[in-house]
Each structure stands twice: as structure tokens, then as C-alpha cells.
Amino acid sequence: MQNKTAIIILAIALALVSIYQLSFTGATFKVRKEAKDYGKGDLVKQRKYLDSISSLPKEKWSYLGYTFKEVQKREMNLGLDLKGGMNVILEVSVEDVLKALSNYNPDKTFNDALARAREQYRNQAGSDYLQLFGRAFSEIDPNARLAAIFGTVEMRDRINFNSSNEEVLKVLDAEVESAISNAFEILRTRIDRFGVVQPNITQLSTRGRILIELPGQDDPQRVRELLQGTANLEFWETYENSEVIGYLVEANNLLREINAALKKDTVSVTSIPDAQKAASDTTKKDQSLEALIGQDTAKAAASTRAEFNLQNPLFGILNPRVNEQGQPLPSCMVGLAAGIDTAQVNKYLKMNQIKALFPRDLKFYWSQNPYKYDPTKSLYELHAIKITTRDGRAPLGGNVITGARPSSGVTGSEVKVDFTMNAEGAKTWARMTRENVDRCIALVLDGYVRSYPRVIGEITGGSTEVTGDFTLDEANDLANILKSGKMPAPAHIVSDTIVGPSLGKEAINNGLVSFIISFVIVLAYMIFYYSRSAGSIADIALVGNIFLLLGVLASLGAILTLPGIAGIVLTMAMSVDSNVLIYERIREEIRNGKGIKLAVSDGYKGAMSAILDSNITTLLTGVVLYIFGTGPIRGFATTLVIGIFTSLFCSIYITRLIYEGLLKRNSNLSFSIKITSNFLKNTHIDFIGKRKFFYGVSIAITVIGIASLFIRGLNPGIDFAGGRTYVVRFDQTVNTADVASSLTRTFGETPQVVTFGSDNQVRITTKFKINETGADDEAETALYEGLKGMIGGNLTKEEFLSKYRKSSETVGP
Secondary structure, three states, X not given: OOOHHHHHHHHHHHHHHHHHHHHHHHHHHHHHHHHHHHHOOOHHHHHHHHHHHHOOOOOOOOEOOEOHHHHHHHOOEEOHHHHOEEEEEEEEOHHHHHHHHOOOOOOHHHHHHHHHHHHHHHHOOOOOHHHHHHHHHHHHOOOOOHHHHHOOOOOOOOOOOOOOHHHHHHHHHHHHHHHHHHHHHHHHHHHHHHOOOOOEEEEOOOOOEEEEEEEOOOOHHHHHHHHHOOXXXXXXXXXOHHHHHHHHHHHHHHHHHHHHHHHOOOOOOOHHHHHHHHHHOOOOOOOOHHHHHHHHHHOOOOOOHHHHHHHOOOOOOOEEOEOOOOOEOOOOEEEEEEHHHHHHHHHHHOOHHHHOOOOOOEEEEEEEEEOOOOOOOOEEEEEEEEXXXXXXXXXXXHHHEEEEEEEEOOOOOOEEEEEEEOHHHHHHHHHHHHHOOOOEEEEEEXXXXXXXXXXXXXXXXXXXXXXXXXXXXXXXXXXXXHHHHHOOOOEEEEEEEEEOHHHHHHHHHHHHHHHHHHHHHHHHHHHHHHHHXXXXXXXXXXXXXXXXXXXXXXXXXXXXOHHHHHHHHHHHHHHHHHHHHHHHHHHHHHHXXXXXXXXXXXXXXXXHHHHHHHHHHHHHHHHHHHHHOOOHHHHHHHHHHHHHHHHHXXXXXXXXXXXXXXXXXXXXXXXXXXXXXXXXOOOOOOOOOOHHHHHHHHHHHHHHHHHHXXXXXXXXXXXXXXXXXXXXXXXXXXXHHHHHHHHHHHHOOOOEEEEOOOOOEEEEEEOOXXXXXXXXXXXXXXXXXXXXXXXXXXXXXXXXXXXOEEEEEEEOO
């Protein structure tokens, strides 16, 4: 065999890379096992243990120089069907983008074209809405000009009155693409802030569609609200830290009193007014922060962190921004808290007793990104926002932004963001900067502070720059965010799938069992049919194929799904098929009288064309499935394509290397046993002689199939027709007719109910309000109302969805 050395080096390199990549999965498995042992069945304890490990720097926990967070990103990713979680496909509304670009022009031809394009888009899967709109606009009024619709003030530099419809459509195409990209970046930021481990967000081949996978997420309503919310950019005036820290001290004291009262099962009704009276004195100039903190800490000395947290409920989780002398640091940032503690801080600050301590025009926002100087990247900033308008809204919104771009200072070392505003925004911006010299103005996106520059002087003209110790990537991101405020691009959920963690665990167990059984059967069959020597070599190639396949999947960051496991099983069959072709050709050469060395050489040569033909055709199918498929289909295609290459390498080259090594030592090789050596050797079936019979059978089956297609038709699933599917597990065996009858009352139609797996588990399919946007919560309520009587007990909706609903899937029409 030629290039033997190169093949050996490649095999060793692939094995080492696979071991290296799979070792990360082993490391995370070890930590999760430790968390399970620590929690002893308590999921909250397990999660806290993992969160604590994730926040540790490299000095305290590392594997091959990586933190636990970084190791998690490199481990073998499991799909939602194995891990549980939520899969969402969103579609950026191109129609809404066009409306915004036209400044919501009321022109009849324009709106009729939008309506016609919308109808055609629903009926033509995979079509481009913008092209449909351009065609519809020309059909409705051939003399109408798009320049008259889109020649707005914001777009006059690219569209003038003389621009042709084709030129305008090119500009619109670029604007739509920009809107989709901005929406994609905003969604990515929201997901990262959502705190999901190993999220996946991908732009699909269909324009404007975005696939989002959130492993382990069990709050679908919150996810829907997060993803479908329109990006909202706001400019807020702020409080200084020195103006707020006193209120935080009083809030900390009051929380201590409340906790102490709760422990005694009595609540002092006079403590709240007293605390409010004390709060009114905190702004006195003669009372310093150092004295306030002295009063706080003098009451109880904390010898341990636990005791300190007990005595300081708020400051135990929110670190105030003060120096060593207890003086507040200048900024609108008033504190830092770990990401896992932000919810508890919010809970404290929303208590009526605590809210009464603060000024009415004060509210708090968290930062979007972790604190820049925190090495663990687990602390988030809390900012004090000042409400200055009567309606409580921000004095300046992102709709005034007309352009934004990153730039650098004179020396090129300082990165900043330049942006421009329209006339109305420039006027408001000038007033805000004039009234807030030497104070911060917070840029808030979707309720999170993105930047809080300090104003040096009044800024007029609407052109300004924002500095904030940005990296170039951060400046690019902020520029994109600022531009996204200019042109709204709302995203709507067209499909979502929810898989509960218990169903995912069952899928893993069932998948592993099926894989192991098929793997053992194939190994045993090869040894039985082709003898221990040849069968064992084929088995070595098969084991190596699976090992390399998993290693490549891990190194590429591919996601292993349940269909992916099916792809691995199929890859096993294809790998064995290659060895079968080779072995049968070798046996044929041996029967023709050739020696074992020549038979092996000619057997590999003779089988090569058949092996390549079958694998190339399968490879083409896998590539097409990967390009056009989504979710489970892509997972199957990924393992199939990778498996084809690894199986070819192992079944052809690895086995050939082993045979050449054995033949050099003159080992005794055999490719069959007595029972199988002549199996099917003398079998003769006269297919030609019986061709009329087979013709008749083939024609009869074809006619029956075509007649059935026309008479009964196809029953498309929700993937094609749209609808909602729920998998519900009961505590006892249920009758599907009874389930359908109970749900007919709440759904207003009879759903399809079939047994799914065990007798106490059903799959429910319905089209309940599938054409209405935002009806998911209503559908879940109808499901709960219809089935709670069959479950029994005083069951809440939340308990039903978390315990009894194992999965759900929604696909738009």
C-alpha cells in the first residue's frame, strides 16, 4: 500500500485529537458527578455547586489551562431532544421593516402590495418577501414609483425622486439585510444575558429566519417574551452614587429588621414608619456615609461571611461602590452583584417597604455585560436611573438615531462610537447634556445598561461620541445596537419545540440502549460470519470509526441529537458494508486460486469502486439534508457526513494496515468458517424466467399506491400544515378517547390523541388558534383546564406544565 507512513501519521494525529477533544467531556462529566454527589438529589444545590465552579478563575480550577466555563464550551454538545430545553425558529418581519423605512406611508398601492406579498409569502415556502413585494407593486400599478414611497429624509442620500424601482429595491435589499443582521446580534446578546449554558443561534437558509436552541430552559413563556420583544434603546439621566448610597444603607437596615421580625413570627408595624423617618435624615449634609456604615456595622460584628450576610441581607449580595474609607465612588453605578444574585436583589428592591425608602423618580437597571474588571466575569453592575418625564418614559429614545459607527481617537488607542441624531433628537440631547455636566447619562437597551458616559459639556448638533473604555468589538456591537434603534425589525416565533428534562433523559437511555445492542450484534455477526481473525479486524475498524466520529463531532462543536445517534448507527452499518464488500471480493479471489497476499491486495482494489459509489451517493444526500434541513434533520446529516469519511478511512486504510502487518509475519488468516463458507454459493433464482410474475406484482403494488393517494390523500403533520403538539404523561393509564373528549371543551375542536410510548403517556395534536400570534400561553391554559380533572388534586398550571407536560411543539401555518 502506497503512502503507508502518511496514513499512520494521520491515524495517530486523528486519535490524539479525538482523545484531546473528548477529554473535555470527561472533565465536565466528573464535575457534574461531584455536583450530584454534593446535592444528594437536591437540584438547587447541584446548580449552585456548578455555578460556583463556573465562577472560579483559572488559579482555583482549571483543566488544560481552561476554566470550567471554557471547558463546557468544548465538551460534546447534546441536542435538545437528549438534554431537554427549547428550540425556537423566529422570523424577522420584512413587512414591518418596509413599513418603517417608508415612515408608515399610507399610500394605497404600497399597502395593497404589502398585503398581496404577505398572502403569496404564506403560500410559497422559501420565497423572498421583498421580491414578492416588488412584483406585486408593479402588478397593482405599473406606473407607480417606489422612490415616492421610500424617498424619506433618512434615505434621501441613497434614494432620490429619479431612482428607478429596480434601484430602490436594491437599496431596500441592503436595508433589510442590515435589519436582519441587527436583529440577529440583538437576539444573540439577549440569549447570552439570559444565562443559558451552550446556547445555539444560527441564521437559516430561508431569509430572515433564525434558529435558537436553549438547552435546559424550562420557562418557555419567559423565552417567548424575551425573544419577541422589540429592541428598545433609551437615554436616561442618572443619580450619582453618593446620592443613593444612603438609601441603600437604610434599605439594608430595614431588611435586617424585617428578617428578624419574621423569625420571631411577629412584624412590628412601627418599624416601617421609623425606618422611613430615618431615611429622610440620610440626605443631611452633616451625616457622612462613614457614620452610616459605622452605625450599621456597630450593631453586630460579623466574624464570618455567613454571619455578615445574615446581618446585612442587601449588602451580603450587593457590594456597594465605596472606597476603603467608606466614601462613595463617583459614578451612576451603585453596586455589584453576582449574576445568580441579581434576582434576589430585585426582589428586595421591589418590596413595598423598601421602595418607600427611595425617591419616586429613582429606579434601578442592571448592566448588560459583566463588570469589566472582574476576572471571573460573574459580577453585574447596578445603576441608579433618574426619571425626569411626567409619563415615566426616557426623555430620548433610539428612534432619533440616524447613524452610528465605531472610530478611534487621534492616537488610535482609544476606541469610541460616533452617532448622529435627527433635529428633534439633537435638541433634546443638547438639553440633556447641558443639564447633566459632570454626571453620567445611561444608554439602556432592552432594560439593561449598555454604556454610561460622563458628560463633559453641552453637545449640540446631534453629532456626538461615546467613550467607555471599549474594545473594537464592543464599539462595533454598540454601533450596531444604536443603528438597530433607528429601524425596528420585530421577530415573530414561527415554530417552537419544548422538551422536558425527564423526556430528554429517557431519550438518552433509549438511544444508548439501541446503539449498544446494534453495536454488539454487528460485532458478533462479523466474527461469526467471517471468522475470528477477519471479523476481529473489521470490529477494530468499527470501534475506531465510532471513536473518531465522536472525536470529530466534539472538535467541530457539532451537536449530538437523537437523529444523530440514528446517523451513528447507520454509519456503523455503512462501515461494516465496506468491509463486507472487501471480504467477499477477497473470498472470491481465494476461490479462484490466488494466494492470501495477492487475494487481499486484489480484493481491496476490486471492492474500491463499489465502496466509493455507495458512499459518494450517500454523502451527496447528507450534504443536501445539512444545507436545507434544520434541527433533527441537520443533526442526522451532520453525523452521517462525518461518519462517511471516518468509516471510509477506518474500513479501507486502517484494516489494510493491519492486514499488511499480519501478512508480513505470515499470520494465518481466514475469511470464513465452515458454516458460512458456502452460504448462498449455489443459490439460483430465475428472475428472467419469472419476469411476468414480478411485473404483475410490481404493477399491482404501484396501482394500489396511486389509487390510495388519490382516494385517501396524505395526512400532513404539523411540520407541513402547522399546529400544536403536546406530550403529556399521567400518573395512571388513560384512555385516548377520554382525553380527546376532555380537551374538546377547552380547545373548541376535537384534537388528535394517540398513545405515545407507555400507556400513561399521550401525544395531543391540535390547531387551536395556530393562526394567532402570541396565543401560546392561551393554548397551554386550555390544555391545563382540559386535563386537570383527569390528573386530580389541587394542581396549578405551573405544576402541570413542569411535571406532566413532557414536551410541546408549535409550528406556524
